[in-house]
Amino acid sequence: MLSPILETKIKSQIQDNKIMLYIKGTPQQPMCGFSAAVVQVFNSLGQPYDSANILEDNDLRQGMKEFSSWPTFPQIYIDGEFVGGCDIVMELNNRGELAQMVQEAIAK
Template sequence: MNPILQTKIEGQIKNSKILIYMKGNAAMPQCGFSAATVQVFSSLGYPFDTVDILEDPEIRQGMKEFSNWPTFPQVYLDGEFIGGCDIVMEMHQRGELEPMVREVMAKASEPA
């Protein structure tokens, strides 16, 4: 992978506690999987960031290599790759996602 692109991706992930690489954005998802993932995170009530892979073909291709995951959305919590829509949905249904998100956001609000 291009080192400049890798640095850009690493920076995006590092600077966001909850980051979703998706088709479209939170206000206007461009596919059903992205919409479902946004809906889950919106229901949890914590702020999250999105990167629209349709606006940047280099990021779109680079993320597949970076995460070793071929599809979108791709969700990162506190710098850790969680997975795509199916995994997020399963974790949410089992009650595992909300405690993880709560912990990540609690750590974010602690003084440095």
């Protein structure tokens, strides 16, 4: 069960950052191919984003699965909304929709 403290922490991270990536590793050193692919896409968009390394915090890793009802990582949030994981981000990027979503979020 998601603790109130952890839920508050997650909500704060998502609300305080227009783009929030929950990844394995860091943007400088992703620890799985899916996280690396997502970081590469967001780096290519040239907009600021924040990230949390779910490998450093087991409570966060388990809590994110419950919070989003999404069992795998990475998990991407844009403008406070859960977007999905690597496959969804790649599809949105290939269709040109991800850049638009990011631009709209940054502009707010």
